[in-house]
Amino acid sequence: MKVLIIEDELAASDNLAYLLQSIDRNIEVIAVLDSVKASVDFFSKPHEAELVFMDIHLADGISFEIFERTSIDVPVIFTTAYNQYALKAFKFNSIDYLLKPIDKDELADALQQFKIQNSEKSIDDRQVKGLLDLIQTERKNYKTTFLVGLRDQLIPLKTDNIAYFRIDTGIVKAITSDNKSYTVDEKLEDIEKELNPENFYRANRQFIIHREAVVNLKAYFNGKLIVEVTPVCDERIVVSKAKASEFKEWMEN
Template identity: 80%
Template sequence: MKVLIIEDELAASENLTYLLHSIDKDIEVVNVLDSVKSSLDFFSKSHDAELVFMDIHLADGISFEIFEQARIDIPVVFTTAYNQYALKAFKFNSIDYLLKPIDKDELADALQQFKVQNKGKGIDDQQVEGLLDLIQTKRKKFKTTFLVSRRDELIPLKTEKIAYFRIDTGVVKAVTSDNKAYSVDDKLEDIEEELDSHLFHRANRQFIINKDAVVNLKTYFNGKLIVEVKPVSDERIIISKAKATEFKDWLGS
């Protein structure tokens, strides 16, 4: 299978390439493009790409602009950091998508779906217009306060005071910078959707970390990282090899 990646974040494109090759060594990434302009140039010429993974926000604009000026006659899987409303938008428009950070199992499912359906065609104008309207008219509002519980009390807790969220024996806990832990009546996935991704990052399945809480990173075997945080976590926070570069880029941004 020959794949085209349109993504303006180097860490994200490298991670996607790594995941694709780890799933199927026969997958060939024919090109990695980072802008609307370079994508238009690519599609203006003959090519042998069979599937496109396309980010929404590119270096010089929104990727939907590509569809306004070029004909994309192969399947597209959008990769997006949008969460709640993106889910509704993509489902409504019947378009394949993957939420960032990309999960290997979900990527494998998308590839399998492509192989089984073998659509051989792109998305139509109405689908693109519907998504563009939703993306442009809705603005992400990040949660500034969480209603948390401790003993028999409900307490409004400012997001900025939270060092990290973690799963502790099946319960989501918000741990503050002064090392107080509160129960949160939400799933970690839902909390992630409500946070500013520039300030908080999903380290793994158990932790979401505030950038200000990170003390240092330590190398671990197999290219993994260990994150040391303040206040100290009694459970080791490990970043997988596939997400290590992305995490370092986020931390340094």
């Protein structure tokens, strides 16, 4: 099987190529492309690719632009870090995807499904439009302002000014970049759904943090991470081993 990888992170493309070879020695990676432009050029000419692994965010744009500028006539499996709007779009449009960092067993399952199903099945214009429509809709609906408690008042607080949300003695607090604390009359689970996942991450049960608030990450026992933020928090923010790789991927993207 001849495979094309579209990925702008060298470590990620090398890892995927390694996993593919370890699963099936007959798989040949014919090229690794890192941009929308290079991908459009590739598909504008005759090619031998039988299956494409495609990251969403590329060096010069979002990979969905490729479908708008050229015809891709082979199956595509998207690779993506956890992203709520993207996953919803994939599921709704019946498009295959793998979460990064890619798990070998899940990759093997995806390859098996590719072989079982019609190998000539490719993404059509309807699916691409569905992806773009859902993503654009989700982006527009993210909350930009919270009404927060200040003594006997409710005041508007811009989401961009919030460094992190935390649960403090059972009460949800929004901590701003200038280290002010406000009470938010919502559950942390509901707040998570209202935030843009590109900017905010649910680190654990007690914290949702803005990427701009992250100062550094420290290795902790059993593969966990400690996240140091600004303003400084008086409680240690720990990311579990299960979410550590996902969190680092989110930070890099």
